Amino acid sequence: MSWYRRLLGLGSTKDIEPWRGGEVSTENADNFVVNQVTVSDYRDTQLTKGGAAVGLSATWSCVRLIAGTIASLPLMVYRTNADGIREVARDHPLYFVLHDSPNYDQTAVDFWEVMAASIELYGNAYAVIERRSGGIVNALHPIRPDKVKARRTAGGEIEYSWTEDGRTVTKRGSDVLHIRGPFGDALSGASTLSMCRSVFDDALAAESAAGSMFRNGVNPTGVLSTKPDVQLTPQQRQDLEDHLAKKYMGSIRQGRPMLLDNGLTWTQLSINPQDAQMLESRKFGGEEICRIFGVPPAMVGFGDKSSNWGTGKEVDVLGFQKFTLRPRLKRKEQALLKQLVPLSERRAQGLVIEFNLEGLLRGDTASRYESYDRAIRMGLRTRNECRALENLPPIPGGDIVTIQMQDIPLQSAINGDRNDDPAA
Numbered sequence: 187m188s189w190y191r192r193l194l195g196l197g198s199t200k201d202i203e204p205w206r207g208g209e210v211s212t213e214n215a216d217n218f219v220v221n222q223v224t225v226s227d228y229r230d231t232q233l234t235k236g237g238a239a240v241g242l243s244a245t246w247s248c249v250r251l252i253a254g255t256i257a258s259l260p261l262m263v264y265r266t267n268a269d270g271i272r273e274v275a276r277d278h279p280l281y282f283v284l285h286d287s288p289n290y291d292q293t294a295v296d297f298w299e300v301m302a303a304s305i306e307l308y309g310n311a312y313a314v315i316e317r318r319s320g321g322i323v324n325a326l327h328p329i330r331p332d333k334v335k336a337r338r339t340a341g342g343e344i345e346y347s348w349t350e351d352g353r354t355v356t357k358r359g360s361d362v363l364h365i366r367g368p369f370g371d372a373l374s375g376a377s378t379l380s381m382c383r384s385v386f387d388d389a390l391a392a393e394s395a396a397g398s399m400f401r402n403g404v405n406p407t408g409v410l411s412t413k414p415d416v417q418l419t420p421q422q423r424q425d426l427e428d429h430l431a432k433k434y435m436g437s438i439r440q441g442r443p444m445l446l447d448n449g450l451t452w453t454q455l456s457i458n459p460q461d462a463q464m465l466e467s468r469k470f471g472g473e474e475i476c477r478i479f480g481v482p483p484a485m486v487g488f489g490d491k492s493s494n495w496g497t498g499k500e501v502d503v504l505g506f507q508k509f510t511l512r513p514r515l516k517r518k519e520q521a522l523l524k525q526l527v528p529l530s531e532r533r534a535q536g537l538v539i540e541f542n543l544e545g546l547l548r549g550d551t552a553s554r555y556e557s558y559d560r561a562i563r564m565g566l567r568t569r570n571e572c573r574a575l576e577n578l579p580p581i582p583g584g585d586i587v588t589i590q591m592q593d594i595p596l597q598s599a600i601n602g603d604r605n606d607d608p609a610a
Contacts, residue, residue, distance in 0.1 A: 239379055239386040240307065242393065244472035247486035248479040253302035255511065256518075257295045259541040261285050266536030275537065279322045280526060284539065288313075288326040297328060301365065302514070304331040306479065309367035309375030312346065314357065315526070323526055326363060336364070336373040344373065365521040382478050389471030411451050480510040507546065515541045544575070565589045 239245055261284045265275035275281055288297040297313075304311040308331040316325040333348040344359035367375030379386065412418065418426070469488065476483045482502035522539045523532065531537060558575075561567040570584035 238390055242386070242389050242472075242475065244389070244475035244486060244488065245386070245479075248476060248481045249303050249306045251481060251486060252306055252479060252510065252514070253299045255546075256302045256514065256541070257297075257299035259515070259543065259546070261294065261298070262540055262542050264538045264540065266538070272536075272538070275535075278537070279324075280539070283323055283326060284522070289316075290325070292328075297326065300328050301518075304328075305365060305367045305375070305514070305517075307377070307379055308332055309370060309377040309381075310334070311363075311365040313363040315361050315363055317361075329362075338373065363521070363525055365518055367517075378478065385471075385474050385478060389468075389475060392467045392471050480506075482506055507543070515543075562588065 240249070263275045263278050263281040263284060264272045265278065266272045284294070286294055288294060292300075301311040301313065310331045312329040312331055312334050313326040314329060315323060316327065318324040329348060333350075334346055335348065336344055336346050339345050344364075345356060346359065346362045346364070347354055347356040349355070367378070369376040369381075472486075472488045473483050476486060476488060482505060484502050485506060519539050519541065523537070527537050527539070558567070558572040562569060562572060565587050568585050568587055570580040573580060573584065
């Protein structure tokens with residue numbers, strides 16, 4: 187858990203910061219002003235801007251949806267034989283690393299979820315490549331993307347450096363897996379948190395304003411008045427304000443009866459959140475974030491009711507798979523193949539690294555069985571191949587490719603003779 191907090195920039199110290207060669211506390215009484223943002227809170231917002239943006243519900247939901255979906259897909263290594271038939275290369279050393287366990291501490295789901303989230307937020311994902319004798323990839327260890335700096339050496343090679351446990355680590359480009367995000371160059375991808383900072387800032391401002399409103403009880407103000415001929419002294423005003431703030435301000439004190447004397451009357455001023463455009467502003471900010479990540483708003487709880495049910499939901503899911511997941515998967519597949527598999531081995535064995543999109547149908551039994559039925563009737567799969575995908579044992583005769591009898595030449599159907607084959 188601490189690793190994720192550091193990744194999101196949530197581990198910074200609040201009340202201590204450098205000052206004139208030493209350290210000072212920002213939690214000074216002079217920093218606090220009634221009903222205004224404190225200096226320390228403002229500094230915290232600036233220091234943890236990335237973590238604050240990830241804390242928005244829309245950002246967290248979009249990143250979790252994309253990263254979690256990608257991590258749940260099996261990452262396969264295929265080999266093409268001399269007959270042009272592609273088969274799973276389970277005996278290849280990369281298969282176990284990519285499909286099962288990239289390192290000693292993490293499963294494949296853990297590793298790829300972190301890597302995918304790093305690309306979504308920071309535009310880059312890094313992992314140290316651990317090799318054994320012969321240059322064979324033995325493990326992949328993720329690195330915090332916000333700590334890595336890349337530079338091109340005088341010899342033209344890319345070099346990566348970062349700080350780890352108080353020491354600087356420098357690795358050659360051949361020893362670091364670097365998956366770049368969109369709109370970058372050879373050294374770095376474009377950081378979403380930086381490129382779209384204004385969108386996140388606006389959403390954070392709306393969340394902050396809404397939080398302040400609800401902390402004060404949503405309807406925080408009212409008018410406490412006296413008769414026209416009564417004039418309060420400054421001290422009476424101050425005492426009355428202090429009394430109200432102490433006993434009646436805040437959502438946990440809502441509903442407490444108020445006792446008034448000396449002709450004082452209380453008139454409540456209600457504030458409708460929709461009139462203040464608070465709800466609409468927060469909803470718009472969430473939809474803006476969904477637009478940045480390419481996620482249909484309905485898939486993370488935004489959007490209207492019609493888009494959350496029936497065909498609207500189905501269209502959103504299909505669009506998410508085609509236009510959001512596919513380019514991300516392709517980027518990872520090509521980076522892995524280019525950086526982990528030598529060109530000579532790729533050409534000699536016809537190696538290919540691909541995510542298996544059939545994993546998306548794992549929770550949809552009806553769609554999965556329908557695809558099996560179509561594949562069997564079209565002669566694309568045998569019954570035993572489909573049974574193997576369902577972890578079922580083979581059956582006798584299940585390895586025979588079959589097709590439907592009604593698939594006959596058009597001319598035979600017109601002549602009414604099902605046995606007439608013009609090719610004979």
